[in-house]
Amino acid sequence: MSRRTVAEPRAPLLSLDEALARLSAGAHAHRLTQTEDVSTFDALGRVLALEVRSLLDVPPADNTSMDGYALRAADVAVAGARLPVSQRIPAGVVGQPLQPGTAARIFTGAQVPPGADAVVMQEQCEAVVGDGLGAVQVNVVPAAGQWVRRRGEDVSRGDIVLRAGARLTPQALGLAASVGAATLTVLRRPRVAVFSTGDELVMPGEPLKPGAIYNSNRFMLRGLLQAAGCEVLDLGIVPDRLDATREALRRAAEGSDLILTSGGVSVGEEDHLRPAVLAEGELDLWQIAMKPGKPLAFGRVGQALFMGLPGNPVSSFVTFLLAVAPVLRVLQGAEGSGPAPLALRANFDWPRPDRRREFLRVRLNAAGGLDLFPNQSSGVLTSTVWADGLVDNPASQAIARGDTVRFLPLDSLITR
Numbered sequence: 001m002s003r004r005t006v007a008e009p010r011a012p013l014l015s016l017d018e019a020l021a022r023l024s025a026g027a028h029a030h031r032l033t034q035t036e037d038v039s040t041f042d043a044l045g046r047v048l049a050l051e052v053r054s055l056l057d058v059p060p061a062d063n064t065s066m067d068g069y070a071l072r073a074a075d076v077a078v079a080g081a082r083l084p085v086s087q088r089i090p091a092g093v094v095g096q097p098l099q100p101g102t103a104a105r106i107f108t109g110a111q112v113p114p115g116a117d118a119v120v121m122q123e124q125c126e127a128v129v130g131d132g133l134g135a136v137q138v139n140v141v142p143a144a145g146q147w148v149r150r151r152g153e154d155v156s157r158g159d160i161v162l163r164a165g166a167r168l169t170p171q172a173l174g175l176a177a178s179v180g181a182a183t184l185t186v187l188r189r190p191r192v193a194v195f196s197t198g199d200e201l202v203m204p205g206e207p208l209k210p211g212a213i214y215n216s217n218r219f220m221l222r223g224l225l226q227a228a229g230c231e232v233l234d235l236g237i238v239p240d241r242l243d244a245t246r247e248a249l250r251r252a253a254e255g256s257d258l259i260l261t262s263g264g265v266s267v268g269e270e271d272h273l274r275p276a277v278l279a280e281g282e283l284d285l286w287q288i289a290m291k292p293g294k295p296l297a298f299g300r301v302g303q304a305l306f307m308g309l310p311g312n313p314v315s316s317f318v319t320f321l322l323a324v325a326p327v328l329r330v331l332q333g334a335e336g337s338g339p340a341p342l343a344l345r346a347n348f349d350w351p352r353p354d355r356r357r358e359f360l361r362v363r364l365n366a367a368g369g370l371d372l373f374p375n376q377s378s379g380v381l382t383s384t385v386w387a388d389g390l391v392d393n394p395a396s397q398a399i400a401r402g403d404t405v406r407f408l409p410l411d412s413l414i415t416r
């Protein structure tokens with residue numbers, strides 16, 4: 001990051017990939033190292049700092065996946081053979097070794113007793129009343145191994161089941177619990193301070209005076225940060241004044257990993273972020289060749305990284321997904337570089353593409369194609385709620401109905 005003078009006329013035009021490479025390089029030095037041990041119960045969305053290695057086989061013993069009878073397959077040479085029932089084994093109970101020539105009544109999840117090598121489901125058997133537990137008539141010829149879930153077929157002792165850097169999804173928590181992990185070592189959450197700039201902004205609940213609009217970015221960005229597992233320090237709305245902006249930056253920098261702002265990053269007279277960040281720290285201001293989006297500020301105030309997003313709500317949203325989320329991933333040392341695009345068919349025409357790379361709001365239709373939201377303007381937030389994802393369209397490339405395009409699902413952009 002270089003210190004630039006206020007007199008410099010224009011921010012450099014950068015490709016998104018170039019910007020991402022610079023962001024990632026800048027964020028690298030700020031990677032989080034502090035860890036904490038949290039209960040597996042409370043670890044949803046956190047990023048693992050230490051791998052999870054299994055100290056046991058899962059399942060820990062051979063067990064049945066059916067209600068039925070455990071037996072030796074070799075004891076049933078013909079359909080209709082009868083075997084005395086020598087024991088009853090519900091789930092959670094450990095049976096006795098199976099006497100040759102007998103069967104054990106057994107229930108799903110129970111360990112298959114030593115000596116048995118197959119389970120016949122109860123629908124293929126008839127119980128025969130008699131002394132003790134009676135007998136069973138087996139109406140099929142079983143194959144050795146059938147309906148037996150093998151010890152260790154899911155996880156072997158010593159396996160790494162979750163890697164450091166993995167984000168803990170609900171299913172990852174389930175897997176961690178299945179190997180007996182009661183606590184997990186995770187990175188501390190990134191601390192992100194957020195404020196919106198703009199004298200026109202008022203909060204929902206306040207009257208909308210002439211000239212005002214409601215502050216939507218404050219809610220959207222806070223939600224995106226929370227969904228990404230961050231601790232959010234919300235500093236509200238900062239007036240369009242240099243001194244107020246500088247003051248807000250100083251407060252935001254205290255104890256934060258990242259300061260995130262919306263609005264005020266253009267080079268207009270009312271855009272005070274650039275001079276404010278330059279006065280308090282370091283700043284690069286970029287024009288990114290993407291639409292929506294374009295202005296993006298990246299820098300540092302104190303120990304905190306700084307990212308300034310454009311004020312237009314859709315631009316803020318898309319820039320968050322494509323530029324801030326990757327920075328948060330770098331801070332958290334997470335694996336992967338975000339979701340890979342899917343190749344899907346456009347169910348729309350886009351005859352007049354922009355000269356910048358575009359991210360169009362689209363929705364998956366029942367035929368597996370993509371429909372386009374009719375208004376792609378950067379102020380139209382309804383498009384972001386309607387959409388399932390973004391089409392990543394190369395600069396100057398027209399789309400005709402039936403073309404294959406690159407689709408980025410919103411879900412994976414938000415939570416990866």
Ligand code: AMP
Nearest residue numbers: 196198215216217218263264310311312
């Ligand atoms: P700016 O980047 O400050 O020039 O703002 C660009 C556009 O986004 C203007 O129309 C602003 O009114 C609008 N805008 C800026 N911040 C917000 C916000 N927090 N919520 C909704 N709209 C905003």
Ligand code: MG
Nearest residue numbers: 197198263264
């Ligand atoms: Mg503004």
